[in-house]
Amino acid sequence: MTGDRMRGAWRAWADLWDRREDAAALALVRIFVGLVLVVDYVDIWRLDLVEAIYAAPPDGFGVAYDGWGQALGPHGVWLVALVASIGIVTGTLTRVSCVVLLLASAQLAHMSPNAERGIDTILRIVAGVLALSRCHARWSVDAFVRAKLGRPMSHDVPAWPRYLLLLQLVWIYFSGGINKGGAPWFPHGGCTALANIFADPHVARFDPGWLEVAMPFTRIATAMTMLFELGAPLYLAFYYFDATRERGGRLRALCNRLRLRWVWIAVGLAFHLGIAIGMRLGIFPWGMLALYPVLLVPDEIRRALRLGQRRKIDAPANRASSPS
Amino acid sequence: MIAFAIVLALVEGCPIPPPHETLTWQQGYVSLIRPVQRAVMTPFAWIPKRLRFTQRFALFQAAEPDRFRLEIRARTGDGTERVVFRAGDDATEYAALVTQRRVRGTWNPTNKPTSQWVSFARWFANRVFADHADVQTMTFRLERIHFEDGTLTNTGTYAFDLYRSRGQR
Numbered sequence: 001m002t003g004d005r006m007r008g009a010w011r012a013w014a015d016l017w018d019r020r021e022d023a024a025a026l027a028l029v030r031i032f033v034g035l036v037l038v039v040d041y042v043d044i045w046r047l048d049l050v051e052a053i054y055a056a057p058p059d060g061f062g063v064a065y066d067g068w069g070q071a072l073g074p075h076g077v078w079l080v081a082l083v084a085s086i087g088i089v090t091g092t093l094t095r096v097s098c099v100v101l102l103l104a105s106a107q108l109a110h111m112s113p114n115a116e117r118g119i120d121t122i123l124r125i126v127a128g129v130l131a132l133s134r135c136h137a138r139w140s141v142d143a144f145v146r147a148k149l150g151r152p153m154s155h156d157v158p159a160w161p162r163y164l165l166l167l168q169l170v171w172i173y174f175s176g177g178i179n180k181g182g183a184p185w186f187p188h189g190g191c192t193a194l195a196n197i198f199a200d201p202h203v204a205r206f207d208p209g210w211l212e213v214a215m216p217f218t219r220i221a222t223a224m225t226m227l228f229e230l231g232a233p234l235y236l237a238f239y240y241f242d243a244t245r246e247r248g249g250r251l252r253a254l255c256n257r258l259r260l261r262w263v264w265i266a267v268g269l270a271f272h273l274g275i276a277i278g279m280r281l282g283i284f285p286w287g288m289l290a291l292y293p294v295l296l297v298p299d300e301i302r303r304a305l306r307l308g309q310r311r312k313i314d315a316p317a318n319r320a321s322s323p324s
Numbered sequence: 325m326i327a328f329a330i331v332l333a334l335v336e337g338c339p340i341p342p343p344h345e346t347l348t349w350q351q352g353y354v355s356l357i358r359p360v361q362r363a364v365m366t367p368f369a370w371i372p373k374r375l376r377f378t379q380r381f382a383l384f385q386a387a388e389p390d391r392f393r394l395e396i397r398a399r400t401g402d403g404t405e406r407v408v409f410r411a412g413d414d415a416t417e418y419a420a421l422v423t424q425r426r427v428r429g430t431w432n433p434t435n436k437p438t439s440q441w442v443s444f445a446r447w448f449a450n451r452v453f454a455d456h457a458d459v460q461t462m463t464f465r466l467e468r469i470h471f472e473d474g475t476l477t478n479t480g481t482y483a484f485d486l487y488r489s490r491g492q493r
Contacts, residue, residue: 017326044426052447053426061430061443102375109376114440115426118381125377160326167330171337175381178339182386193387199471201393201412202423202432212474282425284383 019159021298023137024305026162027091030135032290033126034089037101040283041082050078054111062112069107077111080104088127091140098131119287122172126165126291133161165294166239170232172288173268177229184222191222203279221274228267235264235295243297265295335364336372337379392433392466392483394422398452398459408452408462422448433466437484449488462488 044050054074056064062074069077081104087097105124109116134157136142143153183189184196195218199208211218238261241252255261269292272285293301338361340354341347372378396409396418409416411423421427430440438444449462465482 013327043424047421047424049421049424049427052451053430057443057446058450059447061440061447063440063443106375112426112430112440114430114438116376117425117429118383121376121378122381124375128375164326164330171333171379172381175337175339175379176383179380179382180385180387181341182388184387184389192389193384195474196387196389196391196471197384199476200391201469202391202428204412207412208471208474208476215474280423280425284425 017160017163020156021159021162022302022305023134023155023157024301025293025296025298026130026133026135026157026165027138027140028293028301029126029162029165029291030091030094030130031089031139032293033123033130033287034085034087036283036287036290037085037123038082038089039286041078041085043282044078045082050075053115054078054108056111060112062115063110065107065110067107067110069104069111074111077104077107081108088130091136091142094136094140094142095131098127102127102131117282117284119282119284122168122291123287125168129161129164129168134158135161159298162294165291166236169288169291169294170235173229173232177226177232180226180229185226187223191219194218194222194225198278203281205278205280224267225271228264228271231264235261238264239295239297265292268292268295332364332368333379335361337381339380386434389471391469391471393469393478394431394464394466395482396422396448397463397465398456399461399463400458401460418448418452433484437466441484442486445486445488449492453490460490464488 044053051074052060054060054062054077056062060074072080081101084097084101084104087093088101102124105120105127109120134153137153137155137157146153180193182193184191184193192215195211195215198204198206198218199211238255241255242261245252245256269289272289275281276285338357340357340361341350343358346354394409394411395407397405398408399405407413407416409418409422413419422431427444430438430444432438433441445462445464448464452459452462464484464486466484468479468481468483470477470479
């Protein structure tokens with residue numbers, strides 16, 4: 001009996017990771033992540049900071065690092081990372097671009113460790129997973145070239161990289177929640193953490209004067225943040241309930257009726273948009289939101305795509321205006 | 325293979341506090357988990373090290389009410405002093421440069437200065453010396469500030485002061 005159960009569980013596990021689905025979600029992640037990376041690397045160049053951040057003193061404030069980047073120099077490694085990011089957005093030699101981005105970004109992190117934030121680590125991990133996926137099966141130069149060569153790529157791709165990214169996203173929030181240690185994050189510290197951050201001149205976008213009025217709201221937002229982060233693993237249950245809504249069960253029906261999956265996504269969106277508006281954390285909120293397409297059930301993306309196509313067909317054709 | 329990768333990531337990302345931050349009540353379970361974590365990760369430790377991966381994420385881990393505010397001052401040959409950069413004041417000449425997220429990471433302290441704090445000060449001072457021929461010395465310091473009940477208080481005390489003079493190596 002136990003053996004049968006074990007075999008059944010193993011089969012279910014293998015079936016789960018063997019599923020296939022439309023490439024749209026992974027392609028969207030690829031495009032959004034690539035865009036965020038391009039903007040980030042261009043920003044460094046725009047401010048003429050490539051040498052400053054990555055070169056060792058006296059030319060910059062990086063650290064001496066004996067890696068392959070040494071031969072290329074700060075500008076060389078930065079350029080490699082930028083070109084790879086463009087390759088990711090456009091889906092050009094996608095797998096190679098993802099691997100190159102991963103290596104170049106890691107090299108830059110070695111060259112200036114404090115210039116590296118959590119979001120850089122996250123995007124490197126995502127690039128690694130995308131390299132193993134078929135995220136280039138849609139909306140990519142690779143797919144276009146393959147179609148021209150008469151060997152079009154199938155839109156039906158392995159789903160496991162999306163599952164892995166979904167797990168990663170949930171883990172990032174959960175890990176962020178359990179690694180928070182300061183009293184201001186908790187009721188016994190008054191839930192003042194967000195107010196403290198919004199008042200921090202190093203990251204705050206606005207003068208902290210508004211906090212005098214908004215303190216109660218920031219306390220609620222702090223509690224919501226902790227609930228959202230620590231409750232992140234629940235999203236997996238909400239997702240499962242939504243994806244298997246034809247099965248019975250009171251809990252499943254209740255979660256689906258209350259649309260808890262969408263509530264969680266909405267809180268996440270509000271969380272990151274709040275950060276983007278109130279704080280200057282660079283690409284962090286956008287890099288995280290770039291991963292949100294993995295939260296959708298494949299059917300939802302398919303329906304959205306179909307809706308888009310129908311609108312295109314229904315729309316009246318543009319006609320040149322008559323000269324008369 | 326996927327299951328193995330997930331397990332490895334969970335082991336690496338297991339949220340146990342570093343040895344110097346372990347509280348008394350945590351010592352029991354931490355002393356059990358840490359050796360297992362080390363043993364499991366030993367053959368694979370090169371991967372996160374080389375590729376700069378980790379599965380331990382922390383955004384605003386502490387968010388304490390006591391913070392710092394970076395202030396950079398320049399002094400000219402005739403003794404006149406002016407603020408070159410002050411965190412929170414976007415009107416200063418170098419605000420865009422100093423607050424760029426990667427640059428901020430190199431100077432923004434926790435309860436101690438970053439490992440690149442001195443290098444940053446040296447580079448920035450040289451940049452200001454090059455831009456302004458009249459500037460002779462630069463002061464880098466972090467003012468201690470306190471935030472309580474919606475009010476920010478500048479304490480007037482400073483930490484991690486650094487001084488750079490023109491021509492200094």
